[in-house]
Structure formats: C-alpha cells, structure tokens
Amino acid sequence: MTAETVVEVRELTKTYGEVAAVDQVSLSVRRGEVYGFLGPNGAGKTTTLRMLLGLIRPTSGDLMVLGRQPGDAGVLARIGSMIEGPAFYPFLSGRANLQVMARYAGSGSSKIDETLETVDLASRGDDKFSTYSLGMKQRLGVAAALLKDPDLVVLDEPTNGLDPAGMRDMRALIRRLGDSGRTVILSSHMLGEVQQICDRVGVINAGRMVVESTVDELRGDSELVVRATPADVVRSTLDQLAYVQSIRSLDDEVRLRVDERHTGEVTRALVLAGVDVREVRRIDRQLEDVFFEITAKESSHA
Amino acid sequence: MPDVLNVTRAELFKLVRRPAAWTLLAAAALLSQVFGYLIPYLSFAGDGSGPIEGASKDAILASTLPDQIVASTLGGFPVFAGALALVFGALVLGSEYGWGTVKTVLTQRPGRTAVLAGQAVALAMSVAVGVLVLFVLGAASSTAIALSQGESTAFPSVLDLLGGYGAGVAIMLMWAGLGGALGVVLRGVALPIGLGVVWVLGVENLIAGVASSVLTALRPLRDVMPGINAGSLASAVMPTRPPGLESPPGINSDVADGRALITVACYVVVCLAVALWTYRRRDVA
The missing domain is CATH 3.30.70.100 (Alpha-Beta Plaits)
Structure with a gap:
C-alpha cells in the first residue's frame, strides 16, 4: 500500500450461509480520484461499501481504508458517506438532522449552512425531513456526507430517485468534489453516469470483480x-x-x-x-x- | 470518552425534539396525578361512596399530603410508569432500526461501544429528569391540597426524599433498560413494546399471584422477577401508610430491601451488557 492509495481491498469475501455476496474482490482507490463502482443491482456493491465503513464484518480478506482498519473512529471521522439511501430522523428538520450528525461526529455546526447551500437545500432546511421528496432526502444525505469536510466520500447510488436536472446537478457536484482533491467512491448501475464523472472504474458482477481500469481503457x-x-x-x-x-x-x-x-x-x-x-x-x-x-x-x- | 459525550449530546438533542418522548412524559405525569392525587382527593371531598373503600376520609386525605409524596409518586410505578419507561427505552434504541439510522449514526465517528454508551447515558439522564418531574408535580399537588385543607405542608426529610427519588430512578432505569435492550436485540420497536408490556402488566402478576397462593414452589422464581423486585424496592423507601389504606397494587414486600435494590441494579447491568454485546457484534445490513 503506497501513500497515494486511499483504499486497498484484497480478496474480500462476505458469505451469507452458502451464498457469497462478495467473492474475493480486490480493488484499490488512489488519492484524489473519482472511482466508479459499477455493476447491476445485487452485484455486491453496497455490501462491499458497507465493509469499507465497518458496518459489516468481512468473512475473509484484507481491507485498509486511509491506512487503517475500517470502522476505526479516526478513519470514520475522515469519511463522509451515504449508503443505500439517506436515513435520517423524520421528526427533525433537514438542518436539525445535520446538527445531530455534527454532534455525533464532534465536528461542530459551523459548516451546516454552507453544506445546505452546496446541495441546494438552504430554502427547505427548516422543513421536516419527513416532508422531503426522495430527491431532497438524497441531497440531504450528500450534505451529511460533506459535513465533516472528509478526505474520502463514499456515495452509494447517489443519483437514485433524482429527476434529470437533479442527476445533472449531482454529477456536477461529485465532479467538483473530485476536482477539489477529495477522493470519491461512487457506486452506480448507470454506466453513462460513471463514464461522465469517474477517473477509474471497477466493474463487479455477481459478487466478483470483473475488471478494474480507467474509463478510457475500458471504453477502448x-x-x-x-x-x-x-x-x-x-x-x-x-x-x-x-x-x-x-x-x-x-x-x-x-x-x-x-x-x-x-x-x-x-x-x-x-x-x-x-x-x-x-x-x-x-x-x-x-x-x-x-x-x-x-x-x-x-x-x-x- | 469524548465520543461518548458527543453521542450523549446528539441523543439529548434528538430527544427534546421528539414528540413521542414528550407524549410519554405527559402520560406518566397525567396518570401519576390522577391516581396519586385526583382520585384520592375526589374520594375525600365526595359523599363517601368514592372508589377507595374501607378507609376513613382522614386517612384518604392524609395519603395526599406532602409527607406521603414518595408513596404517592412511586405508587404508580408498578402499574403504569414502569410500562411507560419500557416503551421509552424501546423507542430510544429500537427506533433507530426502523428509520435505518443505525448506519448513519455508526458512520459518523464514534465506535459502537461509544454509541451505545452515549445512548445509555442519554436514556438514564432522561429517566432521571422524568422521575424528577413526577416528584415536582406531586409536591405541587400535595402542597395545594394541604393548604386548601389547612393540613401540614411538611415534606419528608431530605434523606427520605433522596431515597425515594433514587429508588424511583433505579426502578425506571431497569424498565427503560429492558425496553432498550429488547429494542437492540429485536431491532425494532413494536415487538419489544408488545412483549414488554405483556410481561410487565400480565405475566409477572400472574406468576406472583400463583406463587403466593397455589404454587409456593414458584417463589424463588418470583423473587428474581423485575416487577416484584421493583415493587419491593419501592415499598422499602415508602413511609408508613395512613391507617386503613392498603399499599398500591404491585407494591409488595416479597423481597428483602437490600436484595431488591441489588436485583434491580443487576437487571440494569445485564440489560446494558446484552445490548452492548449484540450491538458490537452484529452486522448493520
């Protein structure tokens, strides 16, 4: 693992009974790149990302994130993530939800307004989360991921449920994150999306890594x-x-x-x-x- | 340690904005006032055909005065406050599964032990405040009754008050802990509440009833039950009742005072341990 590698995964496997949801997956993500994790629904993308965040314990394999074991407090503090849809407290406003997350992370509330602005939710920040549309919930999820000013951003299907304009804005936002020097891991089942915003791509199918290369190489x-x-x-x-x-x-x-x-x-x-x-x-x-x-x-x- | 504190702050921030938490406190306060003060007062002030039989009017009035505040407040714990605390514990810890926010919380920074510890601290603080609210309301009502009837407004000694408050918090902590542990183990709210309330209000009374009458061999089992021990602990800190008044339902002296306190404390520790063990080792899918 070099200083420039942010995520290093070697032969990662997660089995549920007889079924291998993730089967000997290896991948590496370098500092500052936007990495696309591509595959059809049920391919094992989310399970892999959950293991990166320490939510799921791997059955076998090695996993290093930002030089440490996943789930370590020091590592989590530097990762902003949204896994399998945004989940927040329905009785709190969008802003209050971000305040809660800032308290959990111990990161202070100074960036909340700026972050709401970034995801275009400033005008609805004081409305309850339960009244948000799916697209707004999704954007709040991204806002929460950005709140810690993270080095690594992990977004699982971030354009799910967005309308075409929302998708375009989300892609532009992710591209900007990459351009600002952050490392972004993005999962998607939409190939066009990955093609537009990612530097490198890992393709996963039925739990197995099919290919890992640059978008240009893959496109040929x-x-x-x-x-x-x-x-x-x-x-x-x-x-x-x-x-x-x-x-x-x-x-x-x-x-x-x-x-x-x-x-x-x-x-x-x-x-x-x-x-x-x-x-x-x-x-x-x-x-x-x-x-x-x-x-x-x-x-x-x- | 800073992580635990951060989690506690986040949990308290959520709790004070959560309507369900206020609803439960309001229900506990209302029931406590109705059964501790309103009904006894109406029986006293009415024509004598009130709901409390076999007690003189003087005794009924005496039971609502400030020096009986510990009995009036803890008297409702076996019947409703315990069940409400169990619901509260299940809501605080179990709701996170329903909303899917477990993953959101666990990816912020604090590790699982810190998250659960912070949540437990927030739960304990809320319970302590809730019991305090019940005591303060009781103090207000009993003082009002005493003043209106020209009776003594003297409260028990500070030591007795603290003993009563402490026992109340311990009992509520146990129920909230059981609710919370069930919430974590069963990953939800509905099942823990259903099972818990059936246990508190039904099964345990049944076992206690059987053990004291037809099947005394069940007594060792009865004596380790949470509700029985809570009732014994409450009775240990209660003042002597006015003559002719029975103990409130569920208040008993089946278990010795010291043992009741230890048993209640053990339940708190076991609940915490079970919740932590489960929380730490399970995948968050």
Whole structure:
C-alpha cells in the first residue's frame, strides 16, 4: 500500500450461509480520484461499501481504508458517506438532522449552512425531513456526507430517485468534489453516469470483480458505424480489408474497429463494390457496450 | 470518552425534539396525578361512596399530603410508569432500526461501544429528569391540597426524599433498560413494546399471584422477577401508610430491601451488557 492509495481491498469475501455476496474482490482507490463502482443491482456493491465503513464484518480478506482498519473512529471521522439511501430522523428538520450528525461526529455546526447551500437545500432546511421528496432526502444525505469536510466520500447510488436536472446537478457536484482533491467512491448501475464523472472504474458482477481500469481503457477505441445496402455485399467487402480489426453487424448497421486514417479507404471500397452508402460516422464505444460484453463473457465462462 | 459525550449530546438533542418522548412524559405525569392525587382527593371531598373503600376520609386525605409524596409518586410505578419507561427505552434504541439510522449514526465517528454508551447515558439522564418531574408535580399537588385543607405542608426529610427519588430512578432505569435492550436485540420497536408490556402488566402478576397462593414452589422464581423486585424496592423507601389504606397494587414486600435494590441494579447491568454485546457484534445490513 503506497501513500497515494486511499483504499486497498484484497480478496474480500462476505458469505451469507452458502451464498457469497462478495467473492474475493480486490480493488484499490488512489488519492484524489473519482472511482466508479459499477455493476447491476445485487452485484455486491453496497455490501462491499458497507465493509469499507465497518458496518459489516468481512468473512475473509484484507481491507485498509486511509491506512487503517475500517470502522476505526479516526478513519470514520475522515469519511463522509451515504449508503443505500439517506436515513435520517423524520421528526427533525433537514438542518436539525445535520446538527445531530455534527454532534455525533464532534465536528461542530459551523459548516451546516454552507453544506445546505452546496446541495441546494438552504430554502427547505427548516422543513421536516419527513416532508422531503426522495430527491431532497438524497441531497440531504450528500450534505451529511460533506459535513465533516472528509478526505474520502463514499456515495452509494447517489443519483437514485433524482429527476434529470437533479442527476445533472449531482454529477456536477461529485465532479467538483473530485476536482477539489477529495477522493470519491461512487457506486452506480448507470454506466453513462460513471463514464461522465469517474477517473477509474471497477466493474463487479455477481459478487466478483470483473475488471478494474480507467474509463478510457475500458471504453477502448472509437468505432466506425456504416449504414449501407445490400448487407451481404457490405459484409464481404469489409471482410477483405486487412486493416479492419473487427466487424459486428447490428440491425441495419455494421460497426467496425478501424483506425481513423482508414475511414476514406473503407468508404471508397464500399462505393467501388456498388454498395449504396447512406451513412458513415465515428462513435465512441459506450461503457454500456463494454459492460455487457464483459459480463456476458463472464457468465458464459461460469 | 469524548465520543461518548458527543453521542450523549446528539441523543439529548434528538430527544427534546421528539414528540413521542414528550407524549410519554405527559402520560406518566397525567396518570401519576390522577391516581396519586385526583382520585384520592375526589374520594375525600365526595359523599363517601368514592372508589377507595374501607378507609376513613382522614386517612384518604392524609395519603395526599406532602409527607406521603414518595408513596404517592412511586405508587404508580408498578402499574403504569414502569410500562411507560419500557416503551421509552424501546423507542430510544429500537427506533433507530426502523428509520435505518443505525448506519448513519455508526458512520459518523464514534465506535459502537461509544454509541451505545452515549445512548445509555442519554436514556438514564432522561429517566432521571422524568422521575424528577413526577416528584415536582406531586409536591405541587400535595402542597395545594394541604393548604386548601389547612393540613401540614411538611415534606419528608431530605434523606427520605433522596431515597425515594433514587429508588424511583433505579426502578425506571431497569424498565427503560429492558425496553432498550429488547429494542437492540429485536431491532425494532413494536415487538419489544408488545412483549414488554405483556410481561410487565400480565405475566409477572400472574406468576406472583400463583406463587403466593397455589404454587409456593414458584417463589424463588418470583423473587428474581423485575416487577416484584421493583415493587419491593419501592415499598422499602415508602413511609408508613395512613391507617386503613392498603399499599398500591404491585407494591409488595416479597423481597428483602437490600436484595431488591441489588436485583434491580443487576437487571440494569445485564440489560446494558446484552445490548452492548449484540450491538458490537452484529452486522448493520
């Protein structure tokens, strides 16, 4: 573990009876990065995050957070978190809930107004938590996580229940946290979200870590989309081009992995073969595509 | 230690803003006043066909005067105050599970031992204040009755008052502790309250009744029951009752004074230990 590693997880396992909710997961999060923890619902994301915070005891494996064991008071004081939805006292206002949390943490109440402002709840801060919409509750959860001015922020599905504008604001907020030098761990089942705000991603499926890499690495090269007819001629023509790395046919289009400098040659070859070319454009491969590719590979190996 | 203090501050901040806490205190105060003062006073002032039979009017009046404050206040503990304290303990510790706030609290800073210790301190402080409120209200009512009837307004000695107050707090701590421990073990509010109240108001009276009449072999069991010991402890600190008045229901001298106090204290310690042991080792899912 280096000074720059904030979270180091080695072969972490949590079993409930025969079922392994988390199965030999290893991951590392570096200081100052926004780390996306990506996987479908029930993949083991929340269980892993709970273990990072000392809420759940691992069955086996090693876990270091900020250089210490999880759940240690000195470590918890430096982590702001929201796990599996915001949980607060319904009979207290948003502001009073933050005051309670500040007392638990012994962190003083000076930052409460600023934090409410940050999550855009200042005008509703004195209303009872029970009257909040899901989005407002979610934002209060983030406010509580920020109250300690933490080094590490752990947010479990922070955009759950938010409307599109709320999601956009939340992503911008998380990005700002990362830019301000904090380390952020964010879990999500939404690939677009992770792609937009994370530096590195760990993909988990059915309790097992599938891949851990940068978003760029995972996304790989861009693809060339070709829409042309007739399909059989298109396919046979492209198959003959040595510089085309891969071809896959999707509905009425073909996607190629081919270096950008060959785009003109691909088009020329198709036209010379007598094909009607309706569209040729470059797209970034979406994380979604990568994810399904990886998880499908995983399950076929299983 | 600073962590425990921080938790206590947070818990007290919550409790004074929690409507349920005030409702319970109001219920305890109302019942205490009604059964300790209002009903006896009405029996005294009425035509003699009041609810308290076999006692002279003078004795009934005497039972409401300041020098009987310990008896008037503790008299209600076996019947309703104990049950209310149990509900209070279950609410303070069990509600956190219903709201899912256990995880929120446990990720702030203090470790589990500090959190539970802080909560226990806050619970104990609230109980001490609650019992004090009952005594103060009793003092006000008894003084008012004494003044209106031209009777003595003399209170018991400070030592007797402290003894009565201390015994009251010990009894309420035991019930609140049982409620709190059940709240932690059962991770909720409804089941602890249901089970606890059935026990306090039903099962224990049944066992006590059977043990004193048809099946005396049950006495050793009876003598370790929380309610029996609470009743014996209360009776130990009560002044001599005016002639002709029976002890309030549940007040007994089945267990020797010293043993009753030790048993009640043991219940407090055991509740704390069980709650702590459970709280420390269970996953928060």
